[in-house]
Amino acid sequence: MTEILIRCPITGKDLSxxxxxxxxxxxxxxxxxxxxxxxxxxxxxxxxxxxxxxRTPPERESGSMS
Ligand SMILES: [Zn+2]
Structure with missing residues (x-):
């Protein structure tokens, strides 16, 4: 499942x-x-x-696994 966010109109920050x-x-x-x-x-x-x-999932690190 994915968290639903809105943007705070005062601070502009993501708000769960x-x-x-x-x-x-x-x-x-x-x-x-x-x-x-x-x-x-x-x-x-x-x-x-x-x-x-x-909420945008964090980008996966690309590149090879050592
Ligand atoms: Zn707020």
Missing amino acids: TGLDLIPEAFEKADLRNRSVGCPHCGQIHSWSREDAYF
Whole structure:
């Protein structure tokens, strides 16, 4: 599963919504008028599907394994 993030409008930082969904479930989920407490600025941010995105997985290290 992949963590769902929104962007804090105050600090511009990624903010976890606390949801972990696969993309298919994300498409089907009712994601409207959600709210989440923000650890960056301390406020409550409301969000909807349009605001949300998946955490980009870290890039795999390329190159040969020694
Ligand atoms: Zn915030």
